[in-house]
Amino acid sequence: MDARYILEQSSVGTRVGGADFNCRAGRSVLCDTRVPTVEKNGPVFYKLVMDGGSVPEVKSERTSSKGNELSPGGRILHDVEKTGLEDQKDTGSSGILKRASPTHCPGINGQLPGVFMHLDIRNPGKQAELANNLRAAQGRIIPPTAIQSLPSSHIPVPRNRKPSGHADKEVMAATVLTSLSTSPLVLNPSSAPTVPEPASRAWKDVLSNSYSSSTSGNWSWDTSDQSVPSTPSPPLSNDTNKTFLHLTQGDDVIEDVPESTHFMFEDPIPRKRKNSMKVMFKCLWKNCEKVLSTSSGIQRHIRTVHLGRNCDSDYSDGEEDFYYSEIEVNMDSLTEGLSSLTPTSPTTSGPPPVFPPPLTAVPHSEHINMNGSHSHAPTLLSQSAPSTLCHIRTDHAYQGPVTHVRTVSIGEKRQPAAITHTTVIKNHALITPPPKSTPGTRKPRGEAKKCRKVYGMEKRDMWCTACRWKKACQRFTD
DNA sequence: CTTGCCGGGTT
DNA sequence: AACCCGGCAAG
Numbered sequence: 001m002d003a004r005y006i007l008e009q010s011s012v013g014t015r016v017g018g019a020d021f022n023c024r025a026g027r028s029v030l031c032d033t034r035v036p037t038v039e040k041n042g043p044v045f046y047k048l049v050m051d052g053g054s055v056p057e058v059k060s061e062r063t064s065s066k067g068n069e070l071s072p073g074g075r076i077l078h079d080v081e082k083t084g085l086e087d088q089k090d091t092g093s094s095g096i097l098k099r100a101s102p103t104h105c106p107g108i109n110g111q112l113p114g115v116f117m118h119l120d121i122r123n124p125g126k127q128a129e130l131a132n133n134l135r136a137a138q139g140r141i142i143p144p145t146a147i148q149s150l151p152s153s154h155i156p157v158p159r160n161r162k163p164s165g166h167a168d169k170e171v172m173a174a175t176v177l178t179s180l181s182t183s184p185l186v187l188n189p190s191s192a193p194t195v196p197e198p199a200s201r202a203w204k205d206v207l208s209n210s211y212s213s214s215t216s217g218n219w220s221w222d223t224s225d226q227s228v229p230s231t232p233s234p235p236l237s238n239d240t241n242k243t244f245l246h247l248t249q250g251d252d253v254i255e256d257v258p259e260s261t262h263f264m265f266e267d268p269i270p271r272k273r274k275n276s277m278k279v280m281f282k283c284l285w286k287n288c289e290k291v292l293s294t295s296s297g298i299q300r301h302i303r304t305v306h307l308g309r310n311c312d313s314d315y316s317d318g319e320e321d322f323y324y325s326e327i328e329v330n331m332d333s334l335t336e337g338l339s340s341l342t343p344t345s346p347t348t349s350g351p352p353p354v355f356p357p358p359l360t361a362v363p364h365s366e367h368i369n370m371n372g373s374h375s376h377a378p379t380l381l382s383q384s385a386p387s388t389l390c391h392i393r394t395d396h397a398y399q400g401p402v403t404h405v406r407t408v409s410i411g412e413k414r415q416p417a418a419i420t421h422t423t424v425i426k427n428h429a430l431i432t433p434p435p436k437s438t439p440g441t442r443k444p445r446g447e448a449k450k451c452r453k454v455y456g457m458e459k460r461d462m463w464c465t466a467c468r469w470k471k472a473c474q475r476f477t478d
Numbered sequence: 479c480t481t482g483c484c485g486g487g488t489t
Numbered sequence: 490a491a492c493c494c495g496g497c498a499a500g
Contacts, residue, residue, distance in 0.1 A: 445482060445499055452481070469492060472483055481500080488493075 281324050291327075298324045448476040 281298035283290035285306045292298040302323045450473040451463035460468065464475040 450482065465491085466483090470483060470494065479500100482498090484495105484497080486493100486495090489491080 280327050282327050283324050285323050295324075295326075448473075450476050 280291050280293055281295050283292075283298055283301060283306075285302065288306065290298070290301055290305075292301060306323060451467035454476065455462045464473060466472055466474040
């Protein structure tokens, strides 16, 4: 798997989508359960279980980790996980999220070899960096000193970067946009969102950090006292590289990039991962799971198919925007998931429109190794811990299924439907008055059975007067 | 659909 | 105030 995705996606928040998902619904679902499996005198395998599965399953996955104690890094991830689970719980009623929460993931229990990541424990510097990245990924406020404390030599400025292709630009543009939209909140809360400079720096940081993790491939984890200077790690051993190479072959297949191995051995050019996150556009029209790779395509689809407009006409009043959401698909995970399920190689062409609807009702049997984050609850908390590989952004509140958050305190007023966080992010999202938003004084329905239920209509005379008057029951209060 | 109950009407 | 009920929202 790829650290970059975790970090990158996490840093841009969720949302969702949302989310959620979350989506909003770009709810988030989270769901990477990381179980570091430490072998004696051996490499540390870090199991990324990309699971948007149910809470119990996730929990059981974590608790069934052969009793391994979590490293400090693991604890961090645990926090992420916890938050993510809460997000998931909050978004449990989200249709998108539900569909994005497959309960059977190929990665569970290590059934998918491709999800193992080799971690190099020899480099504490990387450990610190990773830890910081993870904190950043959770949207925690990182003291500038903490960031600056990283040796500059650890900032892997990509060398010899070649002009990237169209897909790269798309991904980059999407990354920039998403980072610009969210980074000030997540990474630098004090920055005014309108000031582009911090934001751009933020996404640059995100990218560079991401590259640092993905290119060397030798993450470190603080598993023991490794008195090794925090200098850039030497290239991995051949065995390690073989392992890593083996695990990433699927990516090369889909990326259709001839060069495949050099960066893993010596050249830190972050070639491999840059294509992995593909921005897709998913039609949110009811019962339509159309996913297209371009916004214009999805708009055309919506315009013609759902809005019944002339396909020849380019006229657009922007209404289409409300019917699709932008999702980011981890092509690596997707590919790995697919390759693990089917003996045949996936097509080498770009993201086909036929790829399994990532966030929709995916049958368990064809669940792809991917996470959906929807976390459509736009709270900072939910944004802060996306830790997902598929970032979903549901752009419009009314599209996101309403999450009913159980009231905790008595008398707490019911909140209107959660607003997908990207409603804030997207400019074109009109600032509309909150829909209907009833006065909010209505009491939440109580759990207890009332007189009507207890006694029935036959014994209506046994009801309390309030019940008889169709008022709030006074006998069986909550 | 049932259930709970708010809001408002009538006595 | 006591009583009744239309209608809404949640499940």
